[in-house]
Amino acid sequence: MMTNQHRPAPRSRRERPAKPALTRQGIIDAALAILREDGLHKVTMRRIAEALDTGPSSLYVYVRDTTDLHAHILDALLSAVTESLPIEGTWRDRVKQLLTSYLLVLYEYPEIARMTLTTHLSGPNYLAVLERLLALLHEGGMTDHDAAWASDLLLLHATAVAAEHSSRKSSSQAAEEDQVLFAAITTADASRYPHVVRLSGELFSGSGMERVEWGIDMVLNGVLHAPSVGREPENA
Numbered sequence: 001m002m003t004n005q006h007r008p009a010p011r012s013r014r015e016r017p018a019k020p021a022l023t024r025q026g027i028i029d030a031a032l033a034i035l036r037e038d039g040l041h042k043v044t045m046r047r048i049a050e051a052l053d054t055g056p057s058s059l060y061v062y063v064r065d066t067t068d069l070h071a072h073i074l075d076a077l078l079s080a081v082t083e084s085l086p087i088e089g090t091w092r093d094r095v096k097q098l099l100t101s102y103l104l105v106l107y108e109y110p111e112i113a114r115m116t117l118t119t120h121l122s123g124p125n126y127l128a129v130l131e132r133l134l135a136l137l138h139e140g141g142m143t144d145h146d147a148a149w150a151s152d153l154l155l156l157h158a159t160a161v162a163a164e165h166s167s168r169k170s171s172s173q174a175a176e177e178d179q180v181l182f183a184a185i186t187t188a189d190a191s192r193y194p195h196v197v198r199l200s201g202e203l204f205s206g207s208g209m210e211r212v213e214w215g216i217d218m219v220l221n222g223v224l225h226a227p228s229v230g231r232e233p234e235n236a
Contacts, residue, residue: 022052022054022058022059022062023062024062024063024072026052027048027052027059027062027063027069027072028072028073030051031048031072031073032073032076032077033051034047034048034051035073035109040070040073040109040115043069043070043073044066045059045060045066045069048069067119070112070115071119071120071121071122071123072123073112074112074115074116074123075121075124075125075126076123076125077105077109077112077125078105078123078128078129080101080105081098081101081102081125081129082098082125082128082129082132091136091137091140092140092217092220094136095133095137095154095216095220096213098132098136099154099155099157099158099212099216100209100213102155102158103158103159103212106158107162107165113159113162113165114163116159116162116163117159117160117163130151130155133151133154134147134148137150140224141224142224150219150220150223153219154216157212157216158212161208161212161215165208185197185200185204186200
């Protein structure tokens with residue numbers, strides 16, 4: 001029989017360490033830790049709540065839903081884009097550096113890249129990337145209208161490339177699909193698909209980044225040489 005002498009002394013609730021106050025930044029930090037350890041599919045409200053020693057319902061005071069949470073996560077990741085960029089080169093070089101840095105963040109997190117295609121970002125780090133891009137396009141001689149529309153097209157280009165690349169990188173069937181496509185093009189009937197057969201080598205030429213930079217140049221050249229009111233001469 002346990003006597004009073006051997007019973008543990010009761011502990012007052014007041015002696016327990018107080019939990020840190022719940023904040024949006026604390027939620028984002030916890031989500032980032034889970035993302036880096038286990039991937040985006042494990043970043044759930046329940047998992048975050050467990051990490052913060054609270055209930056899932058309390059998180060909705062700070063984030064609307066899972067999509068909103070994912071947007072905050074991506075914005076936090078984008079802080080690395082403007083902080084580490086070199087500033088050398090022409091305005092074109094710096095546009096490519098900016099977009100490549102943005103693209104590499106998405107490469108690292110395939111699920112985030114796919115989500116970005118359908119989510120409108122509005123956080124401070126995204127706005128910093130957009131501000132840098134608009135300034136560079138203005139430096140290149142674009143009108144305000146052209147710079148605004150070109151920035152949207154350039155970011156979409158980088159996002160789409162990242163989403164495709166990262167999705168295929170994480171797919172177990174990607175290599176087999178590539179082989180099937182290669183075989184279909186290289187063995188196609190020249191009488192039915194003369195251009196496909198003649199350009200089969202070019203269709204598979206170039207590295208991924210070569211194609212990304214080529215796409216950026218095509219957008220910039222197209223905008224700079226299309227008719228537009230009030231354009232200043234190109235500085236490149």
